[in-house]
Amino acid sequence: MFSDVKCQLPGPNSKKFIEKSQIYEPGGTSQHAPIVWDSANGVLIKDVDGNTYIDFTSGVLVTNVGHCHPKLVDAVQKAAAKLMNCYNFPTPERVTLAQRLVEITPENLDVAFMVTTGSDATEAAIRAAKRYTGCYEILSFYGGFHGRTGGAMSVAGTTGTKKKYGPVMPGSIQAPYAYCYRCPFKAKPETCDFLCVDFLDRVIEAQSTGDLAALIVEPYQGSSGFIVPPDGYLTRLQEWAKDKGILFILDEVQASFGRTGKMFALEWEDLRPNLLCMGKGLGSGVPAAAMMAESRIMKALEAGEMSSTNGGNPLSCAAALAVIDIMEEEKLPENALKVGGYLFERFKNVQKDVDILGDVRGRGLVIGLEFVTDKESKTPSGEIAAEVIRRCCQNGVVMGSVGAYGHILRVAPPLVITMEQAEEAADIIEKVLREF
Numbered sequence: 173m174f175s176d177v178k179c180q181l182p183g184p185n186s187k188k189f190i191e192k193s194q195i196y197e198p199g200g201t202s203q204h205a206p207i208v209w210d211s212a213n214g215v216l217i218k219d220v221d222g223n224t225y226i227d228f229t230s231g232v233l234v235t236n237v238g239h240c241h242p243k244l245v246d247a248v249q250k251a252a253a254k255l256m257n258c259y260n261f262p263t264p265e266r267v268t269l270a271q272r273l274v275e276i277t278p279e280n281l282d283v284a285f286m287v288t289t290g291s292d293a294t295e296a297a298i299r300a301a302k303r304y305t306g307c308y309e310i311l312s313f314y315g316g317f318h319g320r321t322g323g324a325m326s327v328a329g330t331t332g333t334k335k336k337y338g339p340v341m342p343g344s345i346q347a348p349y350a351y352c353y354r355c356p357f358k359a360k361p362e363t364c365d366f367l368c369v370d371f372l373d374r375v376i377e378a379q380s381t382g383d384l385a386a387l388i389v390e391p392y393q394g395s396s397g398f399i400v401p402p403d404g405y406l407t408r409l410q411e412w413a414k415d416k417g418i419l420f421i422l423d424e425v426q427a428s429f430g431r432t433g434k435m436f437a438l439e440w441e442d443l444r445p446n447l448l449c450m451g452k453g454l455g456s457g458v459p460a461a462a463m464m465a466e467s468r469i470m471k472a473l474e475a476g477e478m479s480s481t482n483g484g485n486p487l488s489c490a491a492a493l494a495v496i497d498i499m500e501e502e503k504l505p506e507n508a509l510k511v512g513g514y515l516f517e518r519f520k521n522v523q524k525d526v527d528i529l530g531d532v533r534g535r536g537l538v539i540g541l542e543f544v545t546d547k548e549s550k551t552p553s554g555e556i557a558a559e560v561i562r563r564c565c566q567n568g569v570v571m572g573s574v575g576a577y578g579h580i581l582r583v584a585p586p587l588v589i590t591m592e593q594a595e596e597a598a599d600i601i602e603k604v605l606r607e608f
């Protein structure tokens with residue numbers, strides 16, 4: 173037994189902090205279990221009431237190497253005692269990280285630009301694409317999420333991200349993504365031959381002023397509910413972008429560093445984006461993000477034209493270097509593939525018998541469980557997802573939900589999860605689902 177929940181939730185201590193949080197920091201973003209985290213180790217979280225849970229969130233896909241990995245903690249402690257900030261002067265850590273990132277990404281990406289958050293990385297990619305091409309339009313996708321800063325928000329396609337924020341960045345054009353469970357063309361992936369990519373021509377004919385700079389896309393849509401497109405879709409998109417003479421920006425802020433069972437999700441289709449955004453798992457808990465680029469693109473910018481106060485600070489760089497080492501030494505992408513494959517099959521089996529589980533999809537340790545009132549109508553049900561979250565937490569597994577109606581549960585444990593831990597968590601989730 174890894175999890176061990178002893179009280180009704182929320183426990184008395186959690187309750188106190190939740191009440192305070194509702195007063196002093198109201199407006200949380202997504203549904204989650206009613207607990208207050210106190211500490212965590214690997215895959216296990218302890219709350220302020222002393223209960224232990226299996227973490228199926230990785231704190232929004234961040235702690236890929238597991239919570240408080242001893243090597244990461246050691247690297248951070250040493251770096252903190254040595255040098256924490258130096259603006260954008262080179263440091264050994266920063267230069268080594270830039271070189272390492274260039275070495276592990278596709279060969280066309282030969283320079284790195286360090287930032288602090290995923291939004292910084294996508295914003296930087298949009299800026300670089302505009303300066304290089306001299307054009308200002310950016311094509312993005314329904315259901316896409318690239319952060320909450322102005323430019324990133326403008327290219328979002330998630331429900332509510334832009335609502336009541338006024339005019340978005342001029343030139344923000346959007347088109348359907350390959351969300352096959354709810355295909356807007358009512359097509360089938362087996363036979364459609366990527367109708368949604370062909371449709372992009374119509375979108376551009378109708379909406380572009382002839383100033384298209386780039387497209388930005390996630391390898392799987394994270395915030396919309398782990399929507400994994402069919403194999404070949406991203407290659408077709410990349411070809412389409414090349415054909416149109418625009419840049420291809422891949423947003424792997426969420427998908428990289430082992431999450432899908434490869435170090436980078438782009439490896440599944442051997443993609444060659446012109447700009448690549450990364451964040452979250454790169455620091456695995458320490459804020460760190462980067463944009464990888466082709467040097468010909470960055471040469472279009474004047475020195476100092478893009479900057480970031482905390483981007484590339486020695487502390488974050490030391491953390492990111494430790495993360496890459498841990499990933500390679502412990503073969504975490506391989507583990508994600510093995511354990512993810514097991515979990516995927518378990519949930520697919522459950523889906524056969526459980527009418528509220530409309531869709532199960534994923535790759536590696538990115539598995540989305542989409543809840544509906546029934547399989548026939550496919551009506552999304554956030555209420556069911558919320559109840560599943562509550563019951564799973566009560567039994568020792570912490571999960572979170574996303575999607576337009578909060579109806580999609582994310583199965584995304586840290587990549588260090590063992591088969592035994594995965595089995596225990598799957599038993600709990602399966603029992604909860606079968607009881608519905």
Ligand SMILES: Cc1ncc(COP(=O)(O)O)c(C=O)c1O
Pocket residue numbers: 289290291292294317318319320390394395423424425426451452
């Ligand atoms: C694909 C993607 N891009 C960008 C971001 C924004 O990252 P951050 O919250 O670190 O700014 C996110 C965050 O969820 C994301 O999932």
